[in-house]
Structures are given as C-alpha cells and as structure tokens.
Amino acid sequence: MKDFQNINPPRLAVWILRKLLRNDLLEEVEGDLEEKFFSVLSKSNKRKAKLNYWKQVLLYMRPFAIKKTKSNYSKYSIMFIYTIKLAFRNFLKHKSSFLINLGGLSTGLACVIMIYLWVNDELQMDKFHKLDKQLHQVLLNHEESGKLNTQPSTQGILADALESEVPEVLMAVEDTDPTWFGDNFSLENDKKNIKAIGKFSGDQYFEMFSFELLHGDASIVLDDKKSVVISESLARKFYQNPEYAIGETLTWNLLQFNDKVKVTGVFKDLPNNSSESFDFIIPFQNFKDLVGDGMNWGNYNAMTYATLREGTDLASLNERLGPFVKKKAEGSNVNVFMRPYSDQHLYNKYENGKLVGGRIFYVRLFSLIALFILGIACINFMNLSTAKASRRLKEVGVKKAIGADRKLLIFQYLGESIMLSLIALVVALLIVILLLPQFNVITGKYLTLSFDPIALLIMFGITLITGLLSGSYPALYLSSFQPTEILRGKLQSKFGELWIRRGLVVFQFSLSVILIVSVLVVHRQIEFAQTTPLGYERDNVILFPKEGKANDNLDLMLSELRNIPGVAYASASNHKVVQKSGFTTGVEWEGKNPEVETRFENVASYYDFIEAMGFEIVNGRSFSREFNNEGNSVLFNETAIAEMGFTNENAVGRTIKVWGNDVTIIGVVKDFQMQSVHDKVSPVLFRFDPTFLPNMVVKMQEGQEKETLARLNKFYEDFNPGYAFQFEFMDVEYQSLYQAEEKVAYLSKYFAILAILISCLGLFGLTSFTAERRSKEIGIRKILGSGNWRILVLLSTDFTKMVVSAIVIGLPISYFLVRQWLDEFALRIELQFWFFAVAGIAALAIAWLTVGIQTVKVSKINPVDQLRNE
Amino acid sequence: MKETGLGEFEEVILLLVGILAEEAYAFRLAEEFESQTKRSVSIGAVHSSLSRLEDKGFLTSEMGASTASRGGRRKRIYSITAAGERALQSAKDFRVSLWSQYPQLSFVGILNQ
Numbered sequence: 012m013k014d015f016q017n018i019n020p021p022r023l024a025v026w027i028l029r030k031l032l033r034n035d036l037l038e039e040v041e042g043d044l045e046e047k048f049f050s051v052l053s054k055s056n057k058r059k060a061k062l063n064y065w066k067q068v069l070l071y072m073r074p075f076a077i078k079k080t081k082s083n084y085s086k087y088s089i090m091f092i093y094t095i096k097l098a099f100r101n102f103l104k105h106k107s108s109f110l111i112n113l114g115g116l117s118t119g120l121a122c123v124i125m126i127y128l129w130v131n132d133e134l135q136m137d138k139f140h141k142l143d144k145q146l147h148q149v150l151l152n153h154e155e156s157g158k159l160n161t162q163p164s165t166q167g168i169l170a171d172a173l174e175s176e177v178p179e180v181l182m183a184v185e186d187t188d189p190t191w192f193g194d195n196f197s198l199e200n201d202k203k204n205i206k207a208i209g210k211f212s213g214d215q216y217f218e219m220f221s222f223e224l225l226h227g228d229a230s231i232v233l234d235d236k237k238s239v240v241i242s243e244s245l246a247r248k249f250y251q252n253p254e255y256a257i258g259e260t261l262t263w264n265l266l267q268f269n270d271k272v273k274v275t276g277v278f279k280d281l282p283n284n285s286s287e288s289f290d291f292i293i294p295f296q297n298f299k300d301l302v303g304d305g306m307n308w309g310n311y312n313a314m315t316y317a318t319l320r321e322g323t324d325l326a327s328l329n330e331r332l333g334p335f336v337k338k339k340a341e342g343s344n345v346n347v348f349m350r351p352y353s354d355q356h357l358y359n360k361y362e363n364g365k366l367v368g369g370r371i372f373y374v375r376l377f378s379l380i381a382l383f384i385l386g387i388a389c390i391n392f393m394n395l396s397t398a399k400a401s402r403r404l405k406e407v408g409v410k411k412a413i414g415a416d417r418k419l420l421i422f423q424y425l426g427e428s429i430m431l432s433l434i435a436l437v438v439a440l441l442i443v444i445l446l447l448p449q450f451n452v453i454t455g456k457y458l459t460l461s462f463d464p465i466a467l468l469i470m471f472g473i474t475l476i477t478g479l480l481s482g483s484y485p486a487l488y489l490s491s492f493q494p495t496e497i498l499r500g501k502l503q504s505k506f507g508e509l510w511i512r513r514g515l516v517v518f519q520f521s522l523s524v525i526l527i528v529s530v531l532v533v534h535r536q537i538e539f540a541q542t543t544p545l546g547y548e549r550d551n552v553i554l555f556p557k558e559g560k561a562n563d564n565l566d567l568m569l570s571e572l573r574n575i576p577g578v579a580y581a582s583a584s585n586h587k588v589v590q591k592s593g594f595t596t597g598v599e600w601e602g603k604n605p606e607v608e609t610r611f612e613n614v615a616s617y618y619d620f621i622e623a624m625g626f627e628i629v630n631g632r633s634f635s636r637e638f639n640n641e642g643n644s645v646l647f648n649e650t651a652i653a654e655m656g657f658t659n660e661n662a663v664g665r666t667i668k669v670w671g672n673d674v675t676i677i678g679v680v681k682d683f684q685m686q687s688v689h690d691k692v693s694p695v696l697f698r699f700d701p702t703f704l705p706n707m708v709v710k711m712q713e714g715q716e717k718e719t720l721a722r723l724n725k726f727y728e729d730f731n732p733g734y735a736f737q738f739e740f741m742d743v744e745y746q747s748l749y750q751a752e753e754k755v756a757y758l759s760k761y762f763a764i765l766a767i768l769i770s771c772l773g774l775f776g777l778t779s780f781t782a783e784r785r786s787k788e789i790g791i792r793k794i795l796g797s798g799n800w801r802i803l804v805l806l807s808t809d810f811t812k813m814v815v816s817a818i819v820i821g822l823p824i825s826y827f828l829v830r831q832w833l834d835e836f837a838l839r840i841e842l843q844f845w846f847f848a849v850a851g852i853a854a855l856a857i858a859w860l861t862v863g864i865q866t867v868k869v870s871k872i873n874p875v876d877q878l879r880n881e
Numbered sequence: 882m883k884e885t886g887l888g889e890f891e892e893v894i895l896l897l898v899g900i901l902a903e904e905a906y907a908f909r910l911a912e913e914f915e916s917q918t919k920r921s922v923s924i925g926a927v928h929s930s931l932s933r934l935e936d937k938g939f940l941t942s943e944m945g946a947s948t949a950s951r952g953g954r955r956k957r958i959y960s961i962t963a964a965g966e967r968a969l970q971s972a973k974d975f976r977v978s979l980w981s982q983y984p985q986l987s988f989v990g991i992l993n994q
Contacts, residue, residue, distance in 0.1 A: 036928075038944075038954050038955055039906070039907065039909070039944070039954070039955065039956055039957040040924075040928065041952075041954055042908075042948075042951035042952070042955065042956055043906065043908035043924050043928075043951075044908075044924060045952055045954070046908045046950065046951055046953055047908055047911075047924060049950075050908075050912070066923065067923055067924050067925060070923035070924075070925040070926060071924070071925035071928070072925075073925055073926075073929045075928075075929050075933070076925065076928065076929065127909045212901050335977070406919075438984030
C-alpha cells in the first residue's frame with residue numbers, strides 16, 4: 012500500500028461524487044470506493060484503477076443515493092420541465108389557436124429559409140476564385156452626348172498595355188464574351204460537329220480564374236496558339252472519356268474562319284456559382300489574327316480582367332487609370348476604371364458612370380420581404396396570445412400568488428413560444444424540402460438544403476429570434492399584472508389595448524393590398540409587353556446561324572431557300588432585332604455637332620431583310636436586287652432621321668458619311684421596338700453589307716409552318732451535310748427577354764398568396780377570440796330578439812373598419828410602388844382605377860369570408876348554450 | 882418466493898452479510914460477491930440492494946470504527962435481523978419443498994442422455 016501513497020482516485024470523479032451523493036452516505040461510500048481503488052491498483056495498473064473508480068462513481072448514480080433536488084438550482088429546472096409540460100397541455104387545449112400559430116409561423120419560417128438560401132447563393136456568386144480579393148474587371152466609361160455610358164467591352168490591346176505599364180497590375184487577361192458568337196461557334200473532328208459556347212482568352216486565363224483543370228497545367232494550357240481547352244462534358248461528347256482528349260486535334264469553326272487546334276487541357280464543368288458560361292477556350296492570339304487591323308484603341312472587342320497587387324487602393328488606382336486610353340489615342344472618349352470581379356453579378360448597373368445597383372436590388376428586396384413575412388407571422392402570434400391572455404389570467408394569478416416571480420413567468424411564456432417556433436421550424440423544413448425543386452425551377456438555381464454548421468446556426472438563430480420576438484409581448488404583458496387584481500376578476504376591463512391588435516391587423520392587410528396590386532400590375536404589364544405591336548412581325552420568323560455552305564455562297568443558299576414552298580422571305584443579317592447587338596457612332600451628316608456622339612444601332616443586312624421582318628417603309632425604298640450597287644445605300648428609322656434633323660420626306664436621297672464613306676439614304680423605316688419594351692426606340696442604321704452576316708432569317712407563310720419547317724429541315728440536310736438544323740422562333744426569343752419580369756411575377760404571386768394566407772390566419776384567430784369573449788353578449792342579444800343577420804353585422808363591423816383602413820393606407824403606397832416599377836419600361840400600361848378597386852374589394856372579400864365563417868358559426872349557436880355556463 | 886419478498890440478488894447479499902459478519906460492508910460484500918459468483922458487480926449496486934434490504938427490515942447497520950486504510954473514513958457494517966434470518970430460512974424452505982415435489986424421473990432422463 013505504501014507504494015501507492017502518491018496515487019489518488021481521479022479528482023473530478025471524487026468532486027462529482029461529492030456534488031451528487033447524499034451527504035449522509037458520503038463518508039462510507041467514499042471510503043468504500045477508495046478501498047476498491049487501491050485494491051484494483053494493487054492488482055493491475057493506475058489507468059485501470061482510475062477507470063474503475065469512474066465506473067463505480069457513475070454506477071452510484073441511483074435514485075437512493077443521489078441528493079434530492081432541493082437546492083436553488085432546482086426551482087428553475089422544475090420550472091423548465093413544467094414549462095414544457097404546460098406548453099404541451101396548452102397546445103392540446105387550444106388546438107385551433109395552436110394550429111393557426113403553427114401554420115403562420117412555419118409558412119413564415121419556410122419562406123425565410125428559402126429566401127435565405129437564395130440570397131446566400133446570390134452573395135456567394137463568383138466568390139470562389141482563389142484570387143477573388145485581387146481579381147478585378149476593367150470597365151470603360153464612354154463620354155457620349157455629355158453623359159457617361161459604362162460598358163464592359165474594352166479594347167483587345169488594353170490588357171497587355173495595363174500589365175506592362177501599371178505597376179499594381181500583376182496579371183491582365185483579355186477574353187471575348189461568349190454571347191458575341193452565339194451559335195456560330197463549333198468544334199469538330201472527323202466524326203462529329205458540335206456547336207458549343209466558346210471564347211478566346213489570354214494565356215494566363217486559368218492562372219487568374221480558379222476553374223479546376225482535370226487534365227493539363229493551368230500555367231501552360233493556353234500558351235501554344237494552336238491549342239484548345241475544353242470542358243469535361245464536351246470532352247465526353249467527343250471522346251467518351253476526358254482522359255483520351257489530351258493531344259487530340261479538333262477544328263474550330265466561326266463563320267467563315269476555321270483552324271486546327273490541339274486539346275491541351277480539360278476543365279471541370281463550371282460550377283453553378285460562376286456567372287461565366289463556356290464550353291471551350293482558344294488562345295486570344297487567334298482572335299487577334301482574325302480581327303487584324305481591328306485591334307486598335309478605337310475598337311472594343313474584348314473583356315479585360317486584372318489581378319492587382321495585394322493592398323492596392325482601388326480608388327486611387329482608378330483615379331490614375333482614368334485617362335489611360337486617352338493618353339494613347341488622341342480623341343478617344345473613354346475613361347478606364349476597375350471594379351472587383353465578384354461585384355459583376357450583383358452590382359452591374361451604372362448610370363452616367365455612377366454605380367446605381369443592379370441585382371443587389373432584388374437581393375435586398377427579397378431579404379426585406381422575408382423579414383416582412385416573418386414579421387407578420389410573429390405579429391399574428393403576439394396578437395393571438397395577447398388576445399387569449401384572459402384565458403390564462405387565472406393561471407398567472409395563481410402562480411404569482413404561490414410565489415412565482417415575474418422572471419419565472421416571462422421565462423415560461425418565452426419558453427412556450429420558443430418551443431412553438433422550434434416545432435414550426437421542423438414543419439418549415441418539411442415545407443422547404445417539398446417546395447425547393449419548384450423554387451429552383453422559378454429561380455433557375457440549384458439550391459439545396461444543406462445542414463452545415465453555419466446554416467444550422469442561422470436557422471436556429473432565426474427560429475430563436477422568432478420565438479423570442481413573438482413571445483416577448485405576451486410574456487412581458489401577462490407577467491406584469493397584479494395577482495390580487497387578476498384573482499378578483501378586476502382585470503377584464505383592462506383589455507383596452509385593442510388598438511395594438513387593431514394596428515397589427517391593419518398593417519397586415521395593408522401589405523396584402525399592396526401585394527395584390529403588384530401582382531395585378533406586373534401581370535398586366537408582362538401581358539402587354541408580349542402582345543403589343545412592336546412595329547415588326549415576329550410570328551413565323553425563324554433564325555438560324557449561317558454556317559457551312561451558306562458561308563461560301565450566300566446567294567445560292569438564299570435562292571434555294573426561297574424556292575422552298577411555304578417560305579415567304581429569306582435573308583441574313585448581323586442583328587437579331589430582339590436583342591441589341593452592335594452600335595456605331597461613325598455616322599456623320601451635314602450640320603452634326605462634332606462635340607456630341609450619337610449612337611446608332613448598326614444593322615448589317617442583305618436583300619429582303621426589311622421585308623422578312625415586316626418593317627414598314629415610310630418613305631423611299633428598301634434594298635433591292637434591281638439596283639446593282641447597294642453597298643453605298645443606307646436606311647434609317649424615324650428616330651434616327653429626327654436625330655439628324657431631317658424629316659421623313661427630305662431625308663431620302665441625301666448623302667451622308669458612314670465611317671468616312673459617302674452613302675445615300677434610300678429610305679426611312681417606321682419606328683419599331685428593338686429589344687424589350689424596357690428601352691426607348693433608339694436610332695437605327697440599316698446597311699447593306701454581305702461580309703458579316705452571322706444570322707439567317709426565314710419568314711414562313713402563315714398556316715403551314717409545320718410542313719415548311721419539315722421541308723426546311725430536309726433541305727438543310729441536303730444542302731449543308733454534317734450540320735444540324737438548329738433554329739429559334741423569333742417570338743420565343745422575344746418572350747425570353749421577359750424572363751426576369753416573369754420571375755418577379757411568379758414570385759410576387761406566391762408572396763401575395765402567402766401574405767394573404769398569413770393575414771387571414773391572424774384575422775381568423777382574432778375573430779374567434781372576439782366571438783368567444785362576446786358569446787354571452789350574443790346570447791343575451793339573441794334572447795332579446797336579435798336575428799342572426801344582426802349578430803353577423805355586429806361582429807363584422809369592427810373588422811370591416813380595420814380592413815377598410817388597411818385599404819386606405821395600402822392603396823397609395825401600392826400606387827407609388829408600381830408607378831416606380833413601371834417607370835423602368837419605355838412602353839407601359841396605364842395604371843387604371845380598377846386595379847386598385849379590385850385589390851381593395853378582394854382584400855375586403857377575403858376578410859369578410861374569414862370573419863364570416865367564424866361569425867356565422869357563433870350566430871347560429873343556441874343562446875341557451877352560451878348562457879348556461881356559470 | 883413471493884412471501885419472503887426476496888430477489889435472487891438480495892438473497893445472495895443477505896447470505897453474504899451473514900457469512901462476512903463483522904466485515905459486512907459494501908466494498909467487502911461486492912468483492913465477496915464477485916469472488917463467490919464470478920459475476921462482476923458495482924459497489925453502488927450492492928449498496929442500493931443493502932439499503933433496500935434495510936428498508937424491508939431484514940438488515941440493520943451501524944457505522945464502524947475509522948480505519949487508516951480508508952483515509953480515516955468509517956465503514957457501515959451491516960448485520961442480519963431476526964426478520965432477515967426468517968426470510969432466508971423461508972426462502973430456503975420454499976426451495977426445498979419445491980425440490981421435494983420435483984419428479985425424480987426426469988432427473989434420470991437427463992442423466993441418461
């Protein structure tokens with residue numbers, strides 16, 4: 012035994028034993044355990060002895076041996092258990108109000124969780140690049156007509172100049188915007204020709220952006236001019252297995268250009284949180300060769316990105332960068348500046364050179380909506396629990412009389428509401444899991460409900476705050492009463508705080524009214540945008556890329572196309588009309604102010620284009636085969652004519668200069684809406700230019716589109732073997748311009764439904780409460796001869812007043828909001844009285860319906876039942 | 882066994898208390914139990930059983946003298962009461978009477994197999 016003098020039982024175990032064991036048992040037990048400890052120690056080792064001691068201590072935790080809980084701590088632990096118990100009893104006892112609260116809170120929470128997922132995804136966009144903090148995009152401010160016009164396209168030679176001349180710039184990379192080439196870009200080997208989204212990029216592209224390379228070395232993949240880096244899925248399409256791709260030869264085709272290149276790398280398909288989208292990259296040098304002389308300080312044919320030295324002050328750098336181009340090229344009107352690359356997704360709207368927001372507006376809007384919806388749900392909860400307070404007043408009185416202090420009562424009510432919100436969280440998660448696929452379709456995202464620690468923390472945080480918020484008012488309110496007053500029944504009259512509850516109902520219904528108006532207006536506007544005449548015919552018009560033999564002999568292709576029965580017109584152009592594409596400022600005319608630059612949409616086209624699109628000629632003629640040399644003929648739209656100071660009548664026959672060449676105006680086209688109805692009609696220049704016409708246009712005769720399409724498909728196979736006939740309907744393209752608005756319409760509809768639902772739940776709860784409180788009064792009234800109808804009116808008047816005041820508050824706000832939204836459109840519907848009338852009446856009807864169900868029930872009860880109690 | 886209110890574990894503990902006499906305290910009883918039955922048991926389990934038996938009136942206990950080996954702490958020594966003796970006796974009688982009714986044949990049958 013002497014050997015073990017210095018070894019003692021584990022201290023923590025002894026401490027626990029002393030804390031938990033009954034005091035009268037402590038001496039003998041401690042003695043026994045110590046004896047055991049040394050007995051084990053003498054037989055085996057120290058570790059086993061300690062372990063055994065722990066085991067013995069834990070096995071002593073039996074009911075007979077542990078302390079009876081009588082200390083100060085226990086008051087709270089017992090209270091806690093009772094809080095849970097009482098909460099559940101209360102839930103069971105008042106099932107309807109429990110369900111109303113649960114329904115309201117869980118829809119609110121579900122909404123918040125979904126919006127959180129969306130907002131989080133938006134905020135994370137493009138942030139995954141390793142160099143994110145240093146990564147910047149170069150933008151240009153064009154000085155035009157005394158205003159600044161911010162554009163992302165830059166000169167193709169800017170990147171090299173920045174990298175060599177600006178010390179803060181570590182790397183600068185240029186690339187092309189994949190949308191410029193559309194469907195005209197393809198890759199092929201001897202077996203397949205695949206249209207894919209491609210771009211030309213500087214050789215450091217993969218060093219700057221962290222797109223993961225499966226094969227190939229990021230620092231060299233683009234070094235060789237004759238190389239190509241393709242995506243994993245494109246590699247699969249060509250070679251089944253991406254591993255086989257390296258070293259293989261592919262040919263790229265872009266309009267009449269093509270070249271053979273070797274696959275030097277395969278990148279993993281781009282992640283969902285990247286706003287870039289491309290399938291393959293070819294070194295930028297190829298594009299430089301293609302453009303040739305076009306690579307100068309007056310041409311904007313690349314995007315430029317740069318990484319800056321760490322710790323660079325962007326503001327002061329931008330100040331110095333401003334005149335960078337002007338110093339190089341006399342007469343240039345552009346100022347250079349940079350912005351963080353990951354800002355491009357959310358902060359991309361510039362007005363007169365100043366950042367005015369962008370998508371971040373929607374992020375903020377939806378965050379606000381989420382808060383509102385949760386707020387409404389919380390308010391409902393407060394509302395109902397305050398209203399039902401009378402039911403629980405006696406409980407509070409008795410508790411207080413027995414000795415519960417205010418803290419305990421607050422604790423109880425908060426506990427109850429937190430518990431409810433935890434249950435609501437579970438329901439909300441179920442709702443989210445159910446609705447997420449649909450939500451992803453609407454938002455075009457790939458959101459998943461993940462349970463990583465941060466997400467969990469946020470979800471529980473929101474839930475806890477919801478519980479605290481919704482429970483705080485009843486908790487503070489109920490616990491503040493004097494027990495004697497409650498028990499004497501003197502408090503009933505104190506429920507004069509009706510105005511708070513009324514205010515809450517008014518607030519909710521105002522929101523509902525605003526949302527109803529928004530839904531109506533957004534829908535009408537989108538309908539209007541899609542059906543309003545635009546000044547051209549987009550029905551039965553198809554667009555497809557000019558490729559293969561069409562590039563060799565356009566005239567043959569067009570005459571063959573025209574011979575197909577059912578084809579009205581066939582032509583080609585550089586412009587899709589439904590989208591803006593190129594513009595030019597190179598138009599000069601007599602009397603032009605040299606200080607002011609005017610933008611003209613630059614439409615290069617072939618014969619029959621104006622006819623195929625159904626543009627109306629106001630004066631003069633369109634391009635015609637009867638005249639031999641149309642290269643020097645141009646047409647303008649009315650806006651352009653007016654901009655130049657001519658009239659429709661005197662413009663035709665005038666000679667002006669386009670890019671320094673004399674050209675003659677041969678006709679004036681009636682104004683038409685290019686792009687979406689967001690934009691004002693801009694000046695348009697029609698040129699006759701067979702050299703760059705990437706889009707084919709075919710107008711089909713009405714009534715036999717199906718047959719014509721089949722014939723076109725057949726023709727295409729014969730004429731252009733190896734190419735698939737992939738076409739777009741122009742009207743479908745046009746509709747897709749309103750995707751963003753349609754999303755807003757969709758979402759506002761859902762939110763309106765939700766808001767109304769939650770408001771109704773609140774109103775329903777309040778009505779049932781009022782009906783219950785006035786049940787004796789109703790009973791007496793009925794006995795004295797009041798009819799059901801009078802009772803109905805009696806109970807609804809109060810609520811009608813509230814809803815009417817909500818409408819009075821909500822309508823002006825909604826008018827202001829939709830007015831602002833509509834201001835973004837150049838062509839828009841007029842706000843009509845009936846939008847607001849419908850919204851008001853709908854709100855009123857919904858409220859009456861909600862109140863009605865409850866009041867009809869009450870008014871039908873036999874008065875004897877109402878009065879018999881007590 | 883119903884009439885005695887003794888469980889199997891309790892019966893063994895009661896017997897051990899009788900066997901150990903002056904040494905009958907929780908630790909020793911647990912050790913003795915383990916060595917006699919080859920079953921492991923915690924001191925807490927033995928103690929719990931002892932206090933239950935005491936409640937039933939089969940045992941009494943008193944604090945013994947302090948010992949140096951336990952850091953000067955006293956032990957609680959248990960001893961059997963008359964009621965305890967009776968309970969043990971009746972438990973034994975009960976078994977014996979059951980055994981006397983047990984058919985001899987099946988015994989033979991088992992042995993023959």
